[in-house]
Amino acid sequence: xxxxxxxxxxxxxxxxxxxxxxxxxxxxxxxxxxxxxxxxxxxxxxxxxxxxxxxxxxxxxxxxxxxxxxxxxxxxxxxxxxxxxxxxxxxxxxxxxxxxxxxxxxxxxxxxxxxxxxxxxxxxxxxxxxxxxxxxxxxxxxxxxxxxxxxxxxxxxxxxxxxxxxxxxxxxxxxxxxxxxxxxxxxxxxxxxxxxxxxxxxxxxxxxxxxxxxxxxxxxxxxxxxxxxxxxxxxxxxxxxxxxxxxxxxxxxxxxxxxxxxxxxxxxxxxxxxxxxxxxxxxxxxxxxxxxxxxxxxxxxxxxxxxxxxxxxxxxxxxxxxxxxxxxxxxxxxxxxxxxxxxxxxxx
Amino acid sequence: xxxxxxxxxxxxxxxxxxxxxxxxxxxxxxxxxxxxxxxxxxxxxxxxxxxxxxxxxxxxxxxxxxxxxxxxxxxxxxxxxxxxxxxxxxxxxxxxxxxxxxxxxxxxxxxxxxxxxxxxxxxxxxxxxxxxxxxxxxxxxxxxxxxxxxxxxxxxxxxxxxxxxxxxxxxxxxxxxxxxxxxxxxxxxxxxxxxxxxxxxxxxxxxxxxxxxxxxxxxxxxxxxxxxxxxxxxxxxxxxxxxxxxxxxxxxxxxxxxxxxxxxxxxxxxxxxxxxxxxxxxxxxxxxxxxxxxxxxxxxxxxxxxxxxx
Numbered sequence: 001x002x003x004x005x006x007x008x009x010x011x012x013x014x015x016x017x018x019x020x021x022x023x024x025x026x027x028x029x030x031x032x033x034x035x036x037x038x039x040x041x042x043x044x045x046x047x048x049x050x051x052x053x054x055x056x057x058x059x060x061x062x063x064x065x066x067x068x069x070x071x072x073x074x075x076x077x078x079x080x081x082x083x084x085x086x087x088x089x090x091x092x093x094x095x096x097x098x099x100x101x102x103x104x105x106x107x108x109x110x111x112x113x114x115x116x117x118x119x120x121x122x123x124x125x126x127x128x129x130x131x132x133x134x135x136x137x138x139x140x141x142x143x144x145x146x147x148x149x150x151x152x153x154x155x156x157x158x159x160x161x162x163x164x165x166x167x168x169x170x171x172x173x174x175x176x177x178x179x180x181x182x183x184x185x186x187x188x189x190x191x192x193x194x195x196x197x198x199x200x201x202x203x204x205x206x207x208x209x210x211x212x213x214x215x216x217x218x219x220x221x222x223x224x225x226x227x228x229x230x231x232x233x234x235x236x237x238x239x240x241x242x243x244x245x246x247x248x249x250x251x252x253x254x255x256x257x258x259x260x261x262x263x264x265x266x267x268x269x270x271x272x273x274x275x276x277x278x279x280x281x282x283x284x285x286x287x288x289x290x291x292x293x294x295x296x297x298x299x300x301x302x303x304x305x306x307x308x309x310x311x312x313x314x315x316x317x318x319x320x321x322x323x324x325x326x327x328x329x330x331x332x333x334x335x336x337x338x339x340x341x342x343x344x345x346x347x348x
Numbered sequence: 349x350x351x352x353x354x355x356x357x358x359x360x361x362x363x364x365x366x367x368x369x370x371x372x373x374x375x376x377x378x379x380x381x382x383x384x385x386x387x388x389x390x391x392x393x394x395x396x397x398x399x400x401x402x403x404x405x406x407x408x409x410x411x412x413x414x415x416x417x418x419x420x421x422x423x424x425x426x427x428x429x430x431x432x433x434x435x436x437x438x439x440x441x442x443x444x445x446x447x448x449x450x451x452x453x454x455x456x457x458x459x460x461x462x463x464x465x466x467x468x469x470x471x472x473x474x475x476x477x478x479x480x481x482x483x484x485x486x487x488x489x490x491x492x493x494x495x496x497x498x499x500x501x502x503x504x505x506x507x508x509x510x511x512x513x514x515x516x517x518x519x520x521x522x523x524x525x526x527x528x529x530x531x532x533x534x535x536x537x538x539x540x541x542x543x544x545x546x547x548x549x550x551x552x553x554x555x556x557x558x559x560x561x562x563x564x565x566x567x568x569x570x571x572x573x574x575x576x577x578x579x580x581x582x583x584x585x586x587x588x589x590x591x592x593x594x595x596x597x598x599x600x601x602x603x604x605x606x607x608x609x610x611x612x613x614x615x616x617x618x619x620x621x622x623x624x625x626x627x628x629x630x631x632x633x634x635x636x637x638x639x640x641x642x643x644x645x646x647x648x649x650x651x652x653x654x655x656x657x658x
Contacts, residue, residue: 057557060471082561089559096557101550106572106648116558151648167558 004207005031005054005092005175010067012049012058021279023049023062025231031175036201036208038218038239040254041228044276047211050228051177054209055088056081071175089116093173097180099160103152109136109163110148116171132170138203139166139196158189162196169200176201178210182217194220215258219243224312227251230276230287237313244340246333247307247315249292256332270330286318294319294327310346353641360633364626365415371625372414375618376407382427382616401427414622423626424619428612434623438605444514445597445604449589451524456531456589457582463532464539465574469566471544479536486533495526495599512601523600527593531585538581543574576647583639587632 012024024046031037039047052058054069054076069076071091076084088094093116096102104112113132117123123131129148136144139162152160161181168176178197182190198221201208210221218225219239226236227250235248246252253272263269274291277283286292289299298304298318307320318324328334383389383397398404402413417424423434460483467479502522503511513519546552547570555569556562594606605624612620644650 055557057553085559085561087559088557094554094557096550096554098550102554104551104555104569104573106576106646107569115555115560119559119564153649164554167554 002033003030004033004072005209006068006070007050007054008068008070010050010053010069011065012046012053013063013065014059015061015063016280019280022282023231023279024053025279025282027067027228027231027233029226029233029236031207031209034201034205034207035223036210036221038210038212038222038225039228040212040215040218040225042213042254042276045228046231047213047228048179051094051179051209051211054177055092055094056084057088057094086120089168089173090120090171091173092175092177093168093171095161095165095168095176095178095181098184099157099164100184102164103160105152108149108151109155112152113163113166113170116167120171132166135166135170136163138200139163139169140192141166158185158192161185161189161193165193165196165200169204169206172204173206176206176208178208180211180213183212183214190217191220197221215243215254227254231279231282232287232316234288234317235315237309237315240340240343240345241310241313244336244343245309245313245345246336247309247313247320248288248317249294249319249329250288251315252329252333253291255336256330260332262335270332286316296324349644353637356637356640360630360637363633364629367629368415368418368622368626369411371622372411373407375621376410378613378616380616382618418626423623426612426617426620428615428617428620429608434619437608437620438623438627441603441605441608444520444602445590445593445606448520448523448527448596448602448604449586449593451520452527452589452593453531453582453586455524456528456585457535457578459528460532460535461539461575461578463536464541464578465543465566465571467536467540468543468547468574471547476540479540483533483536483540486529487537488533489529491526491530492595492599494529495523495596498522498526499599512599514600514602519600523593523596523602526596526599527589530588534581534585535578538578539574542577543570546570546573549573572646576643579639579642579646582642583632583636586635590628590631 007027007029010024010027011022014021014023027046027050029037029039039050041047049058049062053064053067056064056076058064064077067077071087076087079087103109110129110132113135114125114128117128117131118125121128133144133148136147141147141159141162147154152163155163161184165181176197181197182193185193194217197208197210200206208221210218212218222239224236224238225242226233227242227248228234229250235242235246235251237245242251243255246255250272253270256270257272259269272291277287277290283289283300284303285301286295286299286304289295292299296318304316304318304321306314306316308314309320319327329337382401382403383394389397395404402410405413414424421435423438425431425433426437429437463479463483467476470476499511499522502508509522510519551573552565552570555565560568593604594610596602597604597606608620609624611617612624
């Protein structure tokens with residue numbers, strides 16, 4: 001498969017009054033043509049910052065201190081803001097989290113959807129608006145011709161997110177970055193939006209980076225999943241790998257805190273104790289160690305490298321070291337391993 | 349929209365009626381009489397003069413008479429300014445006041461918007477600090493102090509503009525500048541605050557993610573949205589500029605309406621007080637109406653008629 005995007009050793013720092021926050025501390029990943037990569041992790045883990053770094057849409061106090069973002073082998077981090085303007089909304093575009101605040105309240109939606117076309121292509125205003133209308137129909141806005149001159153406040157939340165998606169896909173981008181596009185929506189609308197994204201991916205053949213903290217959403221859309229914690233990836237693999245053969249204790253914690261059909265309705269939901277580390281002074285060892293009941297001494301001392309679990313499945317935990325003691329994961333995870341065996345996998 | 353404006357105009361007349369009534373009775377409470385030379389008049393003479401102006405009647409009768417006259421567009425004649433009809437008096441004196449007032453408002457608003465926008469875009473840089481400094485100066489230096497400073501340097505020392513004169517555009521420059529400081533400072537402060545807010549909003553990020561250049565993000569998205577609250581302060585600001593112009597007119601010897609207003613109050617020139625009050629009120633209500641219409645043009649969320657809810 002073609003790697004269309006490759007992020008290598010990305011580091012992002014934020015200057016704050018209290019000092020430098022090392023928000024992203026060495027992230028590597030790639031995106032294959034036509035696939036959907038989901039990045040999951042709790043709030044503040046650095047998911048949004050990672051993908052915003054690709055388009056260099058970071059706050060003014062952020063600096064990308066190290067790393068490469070290779071788009072077809074071309075390092076985007078070396079490009080000027082002007083050169084990036086030609087890529088944003090054209091080759092790579094973004095869907096934002098909150099549809100209620102992402103649209104310009106004083107511009108008609110027709111114009112907002114047509115804008116990327118007018119910026120990147122040499123088209124007339126009339127043609128751009130015509131195309132915008134088609135895309136609005138594609139994303140499921142009923143009777144788009146009549147609604148082109150309406151303003152965002154005249155649409156519901158779900159419809160607005162469809163408009164935000166229309167803006168992102170109107171110029172047929174190669175890569176679509178969806179930053180928690182369903183978080184602000186209610187569950188029925190969430191499902192509609194996920195279906196829409198899948199449908200659009202087939203129609204226009206775009207690759208998607210999908211950010212979410214909702215594992216349920218991931219199962220519905222992703223081909224591969226990367227789990228992020230405190231500015232680093234801790235585990236990545238196919239959806240099956242992550243859901244049924246997870247190796248990192250953080251991934252265990254995430255999956256275990258999600259109710260499944262087997263969950264006893266009287267049982268308390270599990271949660272991961274503690275809070276993420278302060279990234280003003282990132283820990284020397286594994287950032288998850290203080291919250292990890294399986295932590296070993298070495299976790300405090302040294303950052304674990306990625307250990308290969310299977311082809312395309314890697315996890316950064318010392319538990320995978322050949323010399324590590326065997327541990328028994330939580331009960332819920334053991335059940336997942338059993339399912340993995342049934343699926344024909346070889347769980348550890 | 350037309351229906352809305354019609355309704356507003358109806359309210360305008362109602363408001364004017366109420367203002368006229370209140371002013372009329374308040375004015376009658378003022379101590380003193382309109383005839384400063386009355387001690388040189390005999391009691392009979394005074395009686396004749398009073399009868400001539402209808403001042404011998406009861407206040408109620410005077411009120412009804414005045415209101416009937418007002419309905420016919422008759423504001424009475426001035427006691428002080430050569431017995432001229434008040435309408436003519438306002439007519440003559442209106443032009444200079446309106447000219448410097450309008451010039452100051454336009455100049456202050458435009459440069460205030462620019463200054464505030466630049467400060468917001470270059471937030472926390474020296475440009476921002478300078479812009480904040482200028483706008484705070486504009487807000488805090490009274491117009492009459494600025495007027496005297498301008499006179500001293502630009503007129504007396506460097507002789508670029510006349511000190512105090514009213515004939516051509518040249519002579520309107522200094523008073524306009526003196527009056528510009530307040531709207532400039534106010535608008536710049538509002539604009540900066542609002543634009544900093546807007547620039548950090550999600551839709552600006554989305555606009556940038558579309559591939560808009562920084563300039564286009566500002567000109568096509570940020571500016572218009574930042575203008576919404578700025579428009580609302582233009583109304584009250586117009587009030588300050590108009591009332592503030594009285595002192596400035598005095599300093600620059602401009603034959604404007606402000607000077608008359610002060611004089612008419614100190615001399616109990618009833619018809620002039622009434623005429624000017626009604627006229628100022630009319631002006632302000634019209635300004636507010638224009639601001640409300642502008643508001644709707646800029647912000648579709650409060651547009652009336654078919655632009656509103658489905």
